[in-house]
Amino acid sequence: MHTIGVLNISGKLEQEYIDSLEKEHYQVVSIESEQNLDDTIRQVDGVIIFDENQENVGGVCNLILSIKKESQALVWTASRNIPSVNRLVYLQLGASGNIEQKCDPEELRLIIRNTLNSSQRDKEKATKKEKPAVDIQLNHANQSVSIEGEKEVSLTRLEFQIFGVLYENCGKAMSYEEIHQEIWGDKQVVSKARIANLIFHLRKKIEKDMLNLQYIKTIRSRGYMLIVSK
Structure with a gap:
């Protein structure tokens, strides 16, 4: 409705x-x-x-x-x-x-x-267009990610956590509030700037071209969405 x-x-x-x-x-x-x-x-x-x-x-x-x-x-x-x-x-x-x-x-x-x-x-x-068939592997032991069979990229604890949240909700727009709740719960006040900073550093590690983003899409005024397939 x-x-x-x-x-x-x-x-x-x-x-x-x-x-x-x-x-x-x-x-x-x-x-x-x-x-x-x-x-x-x-x-x-x-x-x-x-x-x-x-x-x-x-x-x-x-x-x-x-x-x-x-x-x-x-x-x-x-x-x-x-x-x-x-x-x-x-x-x-x-x-x-x-x-x-x-x-x-x-x-x-x-x-x-x-x-x-x-x-x-x-x-x-x-x-439908935003879900290309892309192979992605998360290594929890090493806190790293591998995309399209390329070598593993090491992430910080928070980078790995935020990527994990987006991955588990692949294809769904996750709001700043939802991302914050998954990582920090109710312990801290929601900080869009902190989340945006983490996404920026995460993109620098996994995106091939920062001017032509393939994997993490910004949903204006809402949050972010991972557009690869599991």
Whole structure:
């Protein structure tokens, strides 16, 4: 089930549009304020930003940028009437579409459904492409790794641990929080900088070309993913 967040900047998205989305079996949640955005953005598949009379264009722009930076959620803007220049700006910032309130609720449902389905297919295709058949061997005794039959590369304890976490979750995006929990548990505060530093040194040891990374992919604003096959 997809989850759609509704963030009303000014005015309120009419209930008939929400009812139409719920008929598609989407869970529609209200994002009460911009301050709560960080708490909910990673839990939704898309966000409708409603600015009834286009009174806060700057705020809408900032929200689109924040959402696209912090998550992979899709974004739609909605209003009674959106000037063409604003429509173009929103799309350039990463919005998936602009919806005016003259839009029929059924049309809104189809726009949201088709965009989500297209995005899901793109993700599935990307996942398939990101799993080349690569031989990888972990040597726990020597705390080393061998990729594609090449000589073993010695790692530090933490480098080996973080590689092991990514390897056990091969093909899955691991967040900074998940990586931290696997290595340090609840003993320390999550440090994205520390994890990023470990990944940097790990890449220097296993990647053939630091400008053309093959094995450890950065998932923007989320974490990392190992894209080799077990």
